[in-house]
Amino acid sequence: MLRVLLSLVLAGIWLSGQAQHIIPLDNPSLEDFPRANTAPVGWHDCRTSGYTAPSVLPLPRSVMRVKLAPEDGQSYVGLPLRKNGTAAAIGQRLPRPLLPGQCYALSMSLARSPRYNLVLPHNYTPVNHADPVVLTLLGGRDSCARAQLLGETPVVPQPHWRRFRIYFQPQDTVTHITLQPWFMVHREKDYGGHVLIDNLGPIVPVDCHTREPLADRDTFLAPRFDYNRIYERHVAEVRLMLDQICRVLLFEPGSAWMKSVANRALYILGLQLRKYQDLQVVIYVKPYDERMARFRARYLRHQLYKTGVRLHRMQIRAEAPGPPGEQPWYECENAQLRIYIFRKGKKKLWMPPEEARRLF
Numbered sequence: 397m398l399r400v401l402l403s404l405v406l407a408g409i410w411l412s413g414q415a416q417h418i419i420p421l422d423n424p425s426l427e428d429f430p431r432a433n434t435a436p437v438g439w440h441d442c443r444t445s446g447y448t449a450p451s452v453l454p455l456p457r458s459v460m461r462v463k464l465a466p467e468d469g470q471s472y473v474g475l476p477l478r479k480n481g482t483a484a485a486i487g488q489r490l491p492r493p494l495l496p497g498q499c500y501a502l503s504m505s506l507a508r509s510p511r512y513n514l515v516l517p518h519n520y521t522p523v524n525h526a527d528p529v530v531l532t533l534l535g536g537r538d539s540c541a542r543a544q545l546l547g548e549t550p551v552v553p554q555p556h557w558r559r560f561r562i563y564f565q566p567q568d569t570v571t572h573i574t575l576q577p578w579f580m581v582h583r584e585k586d587y588g589g590h591v592l593i594d595n596l597g598p599i600v601p602v603d604c605h606t607r608e609p610l611a612d613r614d615t616f617l618a619p620r621f622d623y624n625r626i627y628e629r630h631v632a633e634v635r636l637m638l639d640q641i642c643r644v645l646l647f648e649p650g651s652a653w654m655k656s657v658a659n660r661a662l663y664i665l666g667l668q669l670r671k672y673q674d675l676q677v678v679i680y681v682k683p684y685d686e687r688m689a690r691f692r693a694r695y696l697r698h699q700l701y702k703t704g705v706r707l708h709r710m711q712i713r714a715e716a717p718g719p720p721g722e723q724p725w726y727e728c729e730n731a732q733l734r735i736y737i738f739r740k741g742k743k744k745l746w747m748p749p750e751e752a753r754r755l756f
Contacts, residue, residue: 416601416610416611417492417601417611418598418599418600418601418611418613418616419490419491419492419494419500419598419599419600420491420598420616420618420619421488421490421596421598421599422438422439422488422491423436423437423438423439423621423625424595424596424597424598424618425468425469425471425472425594425595425596425621426439426452426469426471426472426473426593426594426596427469427470427471427621427623427626428452428471428626429452429471429626429630430451430452430453430454430455430471431451431452431455432449432451432455432458432460433449433450433451434449434450434451434452435450435452435473435486436452436471436473436486437625437626437629438488438625439473439486439487439488440486440487440488440539440540441486442485442486442487442539442540442574442576443482443483443484443485444481444482444483444484444485444576445482447482447517448476448477448478448482448483448484448514449484450473450474450475450484450485450486451473451474451476451484452471452472452473453471453472453473453474453592454466454471454472459513459515459522460474460511460512460513460514461509461511461512461513462474462509462511462512462592463509463511464507464509464555464556464557464592466594467505467507467557467594467595468505468594468595469594469595472592472593472594472595473486473592473593473594474509474512474590474591474592474593475531475575475576475577475590475591475592475593476512476514476525476577476588476589476590477525477529477577477578477579477588477589477590478514478525478588479585479586479587479588481585483576483577483578484576484577485534485540485574485575485576485577486574486575487534487539487540487541487572487573487574487575488572488573489539489571489572490570490571490572490573490599493569493570493571494535494566494569494570494571494599495566495569496566496567496568496569497565497566498565498566498601498604499563499564499565499601499602499603499604499607500563500564500565500566500599500600500601500602501561501562501563501564501599501600501602501607501609502533502547502561502562502564502596502597502599502600503559503560503561503562503596503597504531504559504560504561504562504593504594504595504596504597505557505558505559505560505593505594505595506531506549506552506557506558506560506591506592506593506594507552507554507555507556507557507558507591507592507594508526508528508552508553508554508555508589508590508591508592509526509555509590509592510526510555511524511526512524512525512526512589512590513525514588523588524588525588525589525590526588526589526590527587527588527589528551528552528553528580528589529551529552529577529578529579529580529589529590529591530548530549530550530551530552530577530578530579530580530581530591531548531549531552531560531575531576531577531578531591531593532545532547532548532575532576532577532578533545533546533547533548533562533564533573533574533575534546534573534574534575534576535566535570535572535573535574536570536571536572536574537568537569537570537571537572538571538572539572540572540574541570541571541572541573541574542574542576543568544566544567544568544570546562546564546566546570546573547562547563547564548562548578549562551580552591557594557595563602563607565604575593577589577590577591598616598618600613630675631737633668634668634675634737635726635737637664637665637668638665638726638728638735638737639726640661641661641662641664641665641728642726642727642728642729642730642731642733642735643730644657644658644660644661645658645661645662645728645730645731645733646658646730646731647692647731647732650688652688652691652692652694652695653695654695654699654731658731659699662696662699662700662703663699663702663703665677665700665703666699666700666702666703666704666705667703669700669703669705669709669710670703670704670705675709675737675738676709676710676711676737676738677700677705677709677710677711677735677736677737678710678711678712678713678735678736678738679693679696679710679711679712679713679733679734679735679736680713680715680716680717680733680734680735680736681693681696681712681713681714681715681732681733682716682717682732682733682734683714683715683716684732686714689714689715690714692714693712693713693714694712696712697710697712700712717734
């Protein structure tokens with residue numbers, strides 16, 4: 397009997413020690429390049445449908461018209477909710493699991509924008525989804541888990557940043573968390589809304605009765621966010637995009653013109669370069685015929701310029717490229733092109749395709 401009691405006491409001490417660890421989040425300030433329909437670096441896109449997605453904000457000039465300045469860092473995330481119940485969500489794996497029966501607290505800054513336009517999937521008409529919603533915290537043991545409803549915030553009605561805190565007690569071990577907006581309890585589920593999230597705090601163990609923290613926040617040092625991760629992921633995205641683009645890039649035989657599908661591919665490349673102002677492009681047109689190569693270089697320069705890419709951000713050369721080495725190059729054999737993508741004024745980034753695919 398004494399041995400059993402001793403085992404229980406030791407187990408309780410072990411669980412108490414486990415619960416007193418502050419659990420940091422990856423990229424808690426939700427930093428990334430502002431763009432629609434994507435989750436920030438370190439977070440998974442956990443949308444419930446294909447057309448209701450999270451967005452990295454602000455995007456004041458886009459159709460969304462979200463202009464609120466970030467509370468912390470350079471960006472934040474918007475999670476919309478449509479009246480049909482489809483919702484955007486983000487989630488991530490925790491570095492340390494949440495234990496059942498223990499109590500925790502997660503703080504964050506939330507706001508609501510007067511405008512949050514979403515395009516309807518059937519007629520592409522922008523509709524404002526600006527009604528207030530609540531933010532739910534879900535958890536489980538796999539990516540984008542929704543096995544447990546851990547907690548939720550009050551309604552978020554204010555058009556400015558305000559601090560919220562969710563207290564929760566898992567009923568089972570939680571290794572992944574998900575943040576998702578949902579409808580207010582006292583209102584019919586027939587409206588569209590959204591919530592803006594920034595400056596998430598770490599998950600802090602608390603006393604289940606007094607809600608006093610069981611760990612010292614003052615001695616906790618959150619890991620610094622490496623902004624190079626944003627550029628690395630984008631270079632990986634560009635490389636995967638170039639893999640698709642190079643399949644359709646093809647000049648007409650003996651001509652400096654491309655087919656319409658190839659022009660569309662160049663337009664997509666131009667849009668990617670416009671999103672990320674620190675990236676430059678260099679394209680080598682292999683000169684099997686010097687005169688034709690010059691015409692094709694001029695054509696490519698004109699097509700990219702039409703998409704809004706300024707001339708100082710691109711170099712189109714009618715000459716043979718040198719040895720590629722470890723540079724961000726991509727070979728378009730059909731069009732006899734070699735494309736380089738790199739950061740302006742920085743060391744060139746390079747990433748093999750197999751590493752690029754592991755980022756997604």
